Amino acid sequence: MTIANSTELICFVVLAAVVVLGSLGVVLLSNIVYSAFLLGGVFMAVAGLYLLLNASFVAAAQVLVYVGAVNVLILFAIMLVNKREDLKPVEGLQLRRLLSGGVCAGLLILLVRVVVSTPWAVPGPAAIGEGATERIGEHLFTDYLLPFELASVLLLMAMIGAIVLARRDVLEADVGTGDAVDQGLIEKPSTPLLVDQSTR
Amino acid sequence: MFVLPGYDAFLGFLLIATAVPVLALVTNKLVAPRSRAGERQLTYESGMEPMGGAWIQFNIRYYMFALVFVIFDVETVFLYPWAVAFHRLGLLAFIEALIFIAILVVALAYAWRKGALEWS
Numbered sequence: 001m002t003i004a005n006s007t008e009l010i011c012f013v014v015l016a017a018v019v020v021l022g023s024l025g026v027v028l029l030s031n032i033v034y035s036a037f038l039l040g041g042v043f044m045a046v047a048g049l050y051l052l053l054n055a056s057f058v059a060a061a062q063v064l065v066y067v068g069a070v071n072v073l074i075l076f077a078i079m080l081v082n083k084r085e086d087l088k089p090v091e092g093l094q095l096r097r098l099l100s101g102g103v104c105a106g107l108l109i110l111l112v113r114v115v116v117s118t119p120w121a122v123p124g125p126a127a128i129g130e131g132a133t134e135r136i137g138e139h140l141f142t143d144y145l146l147p148f149e150l151a152s153v154l155l156l157m158a159m160i161g162a163i164v165l166a167r168r169d170v171l172e173a174d175v176g177t178g179d180a181v182d183q184g185l186i187e188k189p190s191t192p193l194l195v196d197q198s199t200r
Numbered sequence: 201m202f203v204l205p206g207y208d209a210f211l212g213f214l215l216i217a218t219a220v221p222v223l224a225l226v227t228n229k230l231v232a233p234r235s236r237a238g239e240r241q242l243t244y245e246s247g248m249e250p251m252g253g254a255w256i257q258f259n260i261r262y263y264m265f266a267l268v269f270v271i272f273d274v275e276t277v278f279l280y281p282w283a284v285a286f287h288r289l290g291l292l293a294f295i296e297a298l299i300f301i302a303i304l305v306v307a308l309a310y311a312w313r314k315g316a317l318e319w320s
Contacts, residue, residue, distance in 0.1 A: 051207065080257065133280070162267040
């Protein structure tokens, strides 16, 4: 076994351990802020796995979009609704746990069957490694030019939709029922930037 | 097969970067005098005294910045392969990227017009 191979193996084991343990932490920890930060760690480890698979562009996109954007949005959403109230115990918890455990075990069996029955050694073209990003750029600006430009239109739509939904000053009443919309999301002109919960 | 070249430097960087905070904390523990009195218990000792709890609810206003940031973050992902292959793509791709950015400048203008970028 060469040094490169053993380095790859060690990196894979460490990253896989981080992914598995971090995901367990995301699900099991009771403090939701810790869960969100752990989710960021899991995303980073998945980006490291992409790097190990010679997909540097996917890894960069993973860090940019998931860690930089999605996880930040999750954290913001948690901090916006950060009411520390105790959760009510659910009735029939044992039965629910048993049922979801059964579903998860079924999924696991299905996945194991897929893993066992898949012929993994498929001969393909050699990985091009670092040149992949360049290749993606070439394809993006020749074959996939129209989808590329349409993506900007899609982003424009997403921006307008996000602003309209977040500001909500255009919707005075609910479209369906006609009741007054919950106006809590509309920005007040002169509220302080940090709202201390203890003063409420 | 691990074929990405140049990532051995990245691995070394990662190891050193993880060593820095560990070393800093360990040295702090070894060298710093131990006292548990007074301001030692504060979150930050040499600045203003912290007020209230750290678990506060943030204003909804910050969410707007996060939303706008996400859009331009995704735009960066699209521009990244163009930047890498810039020399091989030539003038036409430059104009195409300009069109792409121009459409997103419209989004920026909309956000600006709607006051999504207002801080105060």
